[in-house]
Amino acid sequence: MKKLLTLWLFIFLVFQMHSQTATVIGQLLGPEGTGVIYANIALYDTADSTLVKVETSDETGVFIISGLNNGAYKLNVSFIGLEDYESTAFSISESETRDLGTIKMNSSSIELETAIVTAKRAIVEIKSDRTVFNVQGTINSSGDNGLDLLRKAPGLLIDNNENITVLGRSGVLFYIDGKRLPLSGEDLTNYLKNLNSEQIDKIEIITNPGAKYEAQGNAGIIDIRLKKNENHGTNGSISMNTTKATDWRNNINLSLNSKNDFLNSFGQISLNKGKTYQYMVFNDVLNGVNIVNDLVTFNDNKGVFLRWGTDFTINKYQTIGFLVSGNVNDGLGVSDSKSIISSYTEPNNIDSILIATNRTYTDFNSQTYNVNYMFNKENTSLTINADYGKYRRDANTVQPNTYFESDGETVRTFVNTAFDTPNNIDILTFKADYETDFAGGRLGLGAKLSKVETDNTFLFFNVIDEENIQDNRRSNLFLYSENVIAGYTSYARSFGKKLSFNAGLRVEQTDASGDLQAFLPELQEDPVDLNYTSLFPNAGFSYTYKPEYVFSLNYGRRINRPDYNVLNPFKSQINELSFRKGNPFLRPEIVNNIEFGFLWKYRYNFKLAYSRTSDQITRLIGPDESDPRASFINWDNLAMQTIVSMNISAPVQFTDFWSGYFNLSANFLDNQADYGDGGVIDLQAYSYNIFQQHTFSLPKGWSVELSGYFNSPGIWGGVFEFDSSWALNFGLQKKFLNDKLNVRLSVQDIFFQAYWSGQSNFNGLISTGEGNWDSRRGSISASYSFGNQKVKSKSRKSGLEEEASRVQGDN
Numbered sequence: 001m002k003k004l005l006t007l008w009l010f011i012f013l014v015f016q017m018h019s020q021t022a023t024v025i026g027q028l029l030g031p032e033g034t035g036v037i038y039a040n041i042a043l044y045d046t047a048d049s050t051l052v053k054v055e056t057s058d059e060t061g062v063f064i065i066s067g068l069n070n071g072a073y074k075l076n077v078s079f080i081g082l083e084d085y086e087s088t089a090f091s092i093s094e095s096e097t098r099d100l101g102t103i104k105m106n107s108s109s110i111e112l113e114t115a116i117v118t119a120k121r122a123i124v125e126i127k128s129d130r131t132v133f134n135v136q137g138t139i140n141s142s143g144d145n146g147l148d149l150l151r152k153a154p155g156l157l158i159d160n161n162e163n164i165t166v167l168g169r170s171g172v173l174f175y176i177d178g179k180r181l182p183l184s185g186e187d188l189t190n191y192l193k194n195l196n197s198e199q200i201d202k203i204e205i206i207t208n209p210g211a212k213y214e215a216q217g218n219a220g221i222i223d224i225r226l227k228k229n230e231n232h233g234t235n236g237s238i239s240m241n242t243t244k245a246t247d248w249r250n251n252i253n254l255s256l257n258s259k260n261d262f263l264n265s266f267g268q269i270s271l272n273k274g275k276t277y278q279y280m281v282f283n284d285v286l287n288g289v290n291i292v293n294d295l296v297t298f299n300d301n302k303g304v305f306l307r308w309g310t311d312f313t314i315n316k317y318q319t320i321g322f323l324v325s326g327n328v329n330d331g332l333g334v335s336d337s338k339s340i341i342s343s344y345t346e347p348n349n350i351d352s353i354l355i356a357t358n359r360t361y362t363d364f365n366s367q368t369y370n371v372n373y374m375f376n377k378e379n380t381s382l383t384i385n386a387d388y389g390k391y392r393r394d395a396n397t398v399q400p401n402t403y404f405e406s407d408g409e410t411v412r413t414f415v416n417t418a419f420d421t422p423n424n425i426d427i428l429t430f431k432a433d434y435e436t437d438f439a440g441g442r443l444g445l446g447a448k449l450s451k452v453e454t455d456n457t458f459l460f461f462n463v464i465d466e467e468n469i470q471d472n473r474r475s476n477l478f479l480y481s482e483n484v485i486a487g488y489t490s491y492a493r494s495f496g497k498k499l500s501f502n503a504g505l506r507v508e509q510t511d512a513s514g515d516l517q518a519f520l521p522e523l524q525e526d527p528v529d530l531n532y533t534s535l536f537p538n539a540g541f542s543y544t545y546k547p548e549y550v551f552s553l554n555y556g557r558r559i560n561r562p563d564y565n566v567l568n569p570f571k572s573q574i575n576e577l578s579f580r581k582g583n584p585f586l587r588p589e590i591v592n593n594i595e596f597g598f599l600w601k602y603r604y605n606f607k608l609a610y611s612r613t614s615d616q617i618t619r620l621i622g623p624d625e626s627d628p629r630a631s632f633i634n635w636d637n638l639a640m641q642t643i644v645s646m647n648i649s650a651p652v653q654f655t656d657f658w659s660g661y662f663n664l665s666a667n668f669l670d671n672q673a674d675y676g677d678g679g680v681i682d683l684q685a686y687s688y689n690i691f692q693q694h695t696f697s698l699p700k701g702w703s704v705e706l707s708g709y710f711n712s713p714g715i716w717g718g719v720f721e722f723d724s725s726w727a728l729n730f731g732l733q734k735k736f737l738n739d740k741l742n743v744r745l746s747v748q749d750i751f752f753q754a755y756w757s758g759q760s761n762f763n764g765l766i767s768t769g770e771g772n773w774d775s776r777r778g779s780i781s782a783s784y785s786f787g788n789q790k791v792k793s794k795s796r797k798s799g800l801e802e803e804a805s806r807v808q809g810d811n
Helices: 002-018 146-152 185-193 799-807
Strands: 022-029 040-045 051-056 062-068 071-079 082-086 090-092 097-104 124-126 131-134 156-158 164-166 172-176 200-206 220-226 233-244 248-259 263-286 289-315 318-343 350-377 380-404 411-420 423-438 441-464 467-470 476-495 499-518 528-546 549-560 572-575 578-580 589-600 604-623 631-653 658-674 680-697 702-711 714-716 720-722 725-736 741-748 756-762 765-773 777-787
Touching (some): 022 071, 051 062, 090 097, 146 156, 146 185, 146 200, 164 172, 164 220, 185 318, 380 572, 604 756, 658 714, 680 714
Parallel strands (some): 022 097, 172 220, 578 631
Antiparallel strands (some): 022 062, 040 051, 040 071, 071 090, 124 131, 131 200, 200 220, 248 263, 263 289, 263 765, 289 318, 318 350, 350 380, 380 411, 380 423, 411 441, 441 467, 441 476, 476 499, 549 589, 589 604, 680 702, 702 725, 725 741, 741 777, 756 765
16 A cells, blocks of 8 residues: 555656646736735636636746646736736747746726735745745644644654654754744643644745854754734634544634734734543563563643734834743643563563553743844845743653563552652843845845753652652752854845855854752762854855756755753653663764755756764663663764755646645665764665645635655664654535635544554664554634735735744744
8 A cells, every 4th residue: 555655646746747738937026126926817718718727926926827738828917906917819839938027017096995815825835945834725734733734844754752854854943933942852842732733824944044044953944933914904813623533632713913004913812622642662672681661641731822912113114013922731641651571582471560650740831022123224124133932841740660470460569759840941032133235235244142041850759658758869950051142144146147146154152051960969960061163154056047947056054052851861761661861961963964956947846955964963772771671762972974865846737626736855864873882873774755735626615635645764863763654634625705714624644554663773772663643633623714804005015024024033
């Protein structure tokens, strides 16, 4: 079945890439010479005046109409506030690309009181510096949380421990609305799971950021953009969703917006409640002992998300604004672990069985505050942002460990433990970005100050006669601080119509400290201090051979600093035989990325990338030094990691009612390290991922969507070799009440094939395992838009508004 699915995906991709059909391209310019965004473009057959195809222009006014047959056509363009444009008749032949050049549109003398403009966005947009995954462009986003959506995004892969890689590279930095999210590990995962698809507008994946962005994040940046209504007037939407997997999940979301010439105020509230499920089983062999670990986890969460912001227009050149948000979540995690212990030579002769039942009560809350100022006049812009965020997490765990005889009923011994693990994070940033025309190009200058403080407490208790007695040998406080001062300059210029160039240099001075505070003097360690200055250059070229052949080459250097989750050296345990511990001596990893891009016919995008990382921070699974039966998860630096990756994306218009999108990502990974005493890593692997989506537009407002992915075998972390997996999803959508009411039904992972499996062999520990989460699920959602949406006759955003929506908090 897997081979058939893979073949099916490739057949459609190859078919479209080799189909010889005609294309019409052009660019719409308004009265001021700027691109007309989201204009309606209709193509008619001159023989009988029938409508052939409808498209919309992009953010620069460019439009592309492809998949055409031989014939004679005429073009009709309409946009609110501008006079309609109708072309003269023209003929095209097979395989021809007809460039209509620039089309100048004039202002309309008709004053429009009220109008609503809608344009359907593609699921994926390939831009010069990023890939945009439009969440609202797919029916199958219904019922997904933030982590589920990332599994569907092109070029992204999530492993069994919910670590995220981009084009095979780890170390990605997360932003929310252009603001850095200072969470990692389990804290990041929980935050993403508490976002729902109705809150998210799009996900931007920036694999090779320029000097304007902070250098942190080897794999680049994932920026999750939440919904924000830009329509004039007072309007809003309300949406509800119910999802059934192993258990139920529900959320309700309300968005409101009020905008006029002087003020734009917007807000959102989201309520969610539900349960999630995950299971995994591992068979570990070490030191002659065979252990089968079976782990089942249920999480019951409920939360509230609030967001409110206002932008004030001072004059036509200046705006000032603020944005505040809050997130509160309470949860109960139930994790039942069963470990069957036997000899490796006689696995059926059971020695004992360990049962550990974890109950974790978690309270999480966060608040973020932003004030911003923007100035834009005559090609000169200045953006200033000040941000403060605080994140608080309190977790209390009870874990009874009971050893049974081989019959599973007779108690041999028991050890009851408990943990108290509060975590506080504060982040303060200030940044300024300035751009102006200079020497025939565009000059950028900027600076940023950031301060991150984390306070981590790990208290370990032995529970004796229902009393918690703190074990000071296994408890600690870990304080981590990171101060970064950065400055950058960038320059971009075009040389004629074919060649363009950009370059930048970012300088970052880092002062970081990890301070382990033990409760016993003999366990006290000296703080680990890091103080260094790094340079991060980037450069790129773009060459347009012909209008439909665009080549690009980009280089960038980035850094990934270890965070508090991987630095704390004290053990946290799943049960008495399975541990996690950090490494306070981790070094920052440095990566050099080179990317070559090719854009064909304004639609098909090809990217080839090479990255070489020194001191790659990676997750390892190995035997525990103190207990020959136990295993642990640890973090260390690989000597070197080399990745060669490729990505191909292709939007396809099969017929007037059938459209598709295909994405193929492939990479070769080489991990090298030698830790001594047999701890050698020498792993190479080829892997690929295929994503496809088909959308069928049916009469009377119905549409159907079929999407799926296939992941080939590959490597997670440093040593875990995973097997292939795939999923197929179905979605149905119907619109009512003049498209104001939208009802969606979706089924994810129809054939229940999205589970993972794999094996690792490192330093004497051989481990094989498999697992799944709530991959198979059904969802139904409904959203209703309401209010008085007005579009002024000058519908195109002003330069200041465009800059505000694009760069507010970008770095």
